[in-house]
Amino acid sequence: MEELFNKINEQEFDNLCNSVKSCELCPRMASSQRILSRASGSVSAKIMFIAEAPGRLGADQSAIPLHGDKTGHNFEALLKFANLERSELFITNAVLCNPRDTDGNNSTPTKSEIFNCTKFLKSQIELINPEIIVTLGATALHALNLIEPHSLSLKINVRTVNTWLQKKLIPLYHPGQRAMLHRSLANQRSDYQFVNDTFKQLSRKTSYRISKTSLLKEDILAIVSYILNKQKLTYFALHKIFYLIEYNSFLNFGHRLTTAYIIRQKDGPYCTDLHINRLRNSIDGLQTKFISKTSFVVYKEKESLFASTDDLSDKLSDETTKMIDYVLEKYGAKSNASLKRSVYFTRPMRNILFYENNHKINLYNTPIQFVDQFTLAT
Ligand code: SF4
Structure with missing residues (x-):
């Protein structure tokens, strides 16, 4: 039964990826690569990470969220530090295309671009149905606020567990180089460790379910x-x-x-x-x-x-x-x-x-x- 459910989920996820491919809602990204595929992670992941947008030298090249550039390297090092396996996570962005300025450099997504992409973010959350959502940076936290209002701010609520849409929501800083100025590497390491500890606590509470899923199909x-x-x-x-x-x-x-x-x-x-x-x-x-x-x-x-x-x-x-x-x-x-x-x-x-x-x-x-x-x- 569980296997059948997974297959249905995978099929629905592939359908979602196809819809995203044909999306042209944001004019400056109408012909960009859309970064959502099986390479985003496991459709049965219990933890979902949401960052801001694909980077020009990272996901836009590798087609894998948070991978291939300095930010991706930082992120993977933080996961490794906290013993979190990328293959057991689902990783995505508030905006699924790479926003660039007129010189071709990475730029911050606009409010309307974030708004446009929330329908896809909402679908991903519904499909993956994670127990824990980790937002990386203020943009991702803001995008969730557009789906279901919350009163969280990154500065005040960083590394706290909050209930949002019956899930545990943990706001963290973005792993990009600039964010390191606001949140030291040592703090960020503790943040990721906190995510793993929170997950373990939840797993203990639902040990029956976890022990079932940890068996081979x-x-x-x-x-x-x-x-x-x-x-x-x-x-x-x-x-x-x-x-x-x-x-x-x-x-x-x-x-x-x-x-x-x-x-x-x-x-x-x-x-x-x-x-x-x-x-x-x-x-x-x-x-x-x-x-x-x-x-x-x-x-x-x-x-x-x-x-x-x-x-x-x-x-x-x-x-x-x-x-x-x-x-x-x-x-x-x-x-x-x-x-x-x-x-x-x-x-x-x-x-x-x-x-x-x-x-x-x-x-x-x-x-x-x-x-x-x-x-x-x-
Ligand atoms: S960012 Fe999202 S909404 Fe905008 S074009 Fe890309 S897929 Fe569509």
Whole structure:
């Protein structure tokens, strides 16, 4: 049921992105890139960050909110400091296009531009339905006031929890360089830590719901248990093999096997659903071994593990198990280095590298778009 709900949400979100693409409400941004897509984050995120507008050298280039320029770098460093994972958040802006002055530099969105875009901001909030909204800067806080009036001001209410539309609203300063003059880096770090602490407190109160969502979805669990029943893999290899199974399924069947969220990380594809804690939560008796500074081995004792998940892997179709067998046979025995090379040769990863090289940016933590081998990056 939850999975069905997620799929409906994703579909509605894609529809919203399409409406935004055709919006021409603001004359000076009528032909700008609209920064709203799956790269904005998870549609089931519990925390939503809202900043001001895409930056010329940041989101307007990378198509990822708060990413690619100095502000994006600051923001990602603050998230990292507070142990917040970008892939588990939803990040957007009060205004979805990059406002520029007549010299082509970033400029502040006008009141009417902020007003024009509130209908999209409202739709995003309704669709994502986060438990916590974090506004970054006065513009984002003002945009919320246009949706549902509040009496908050950044200066007075910074780093406080407020109730707004039955959600927790936390006003913070913008992570841009100028805002650092008003709010020191040390204070901003504490602000982000405060967001994480608030989230943990809320999670404890709704622990039943959280523990349910921290389990692997049934289709992903079935594939993982099938893989690990067949062979012992490092944690690194498990993520790459899972990606290759999804990629080969896309090439051969025209669709992926699951809705698992797979992102580009420094060492290649990483499936956020296969986080080690989620694996441990979902699979009784799963064992991990710390081999070196970075590698885990995920393995089972043949006679004792997966008794409870055997039924699940039995539910996989013959077509699917043949696909998994094919991938395991081709890649399962490769070293981590060789496996990394193999995934980098696939079209989705080559497209990302091509884009990164052309635009001189990195797309770490962005979702990997599955495309066939003949589709090129634009
Ligand atoms: S900023 Fe928002 S309202 Fe204005 S053109 Fe872009 S998408 Fe439309």
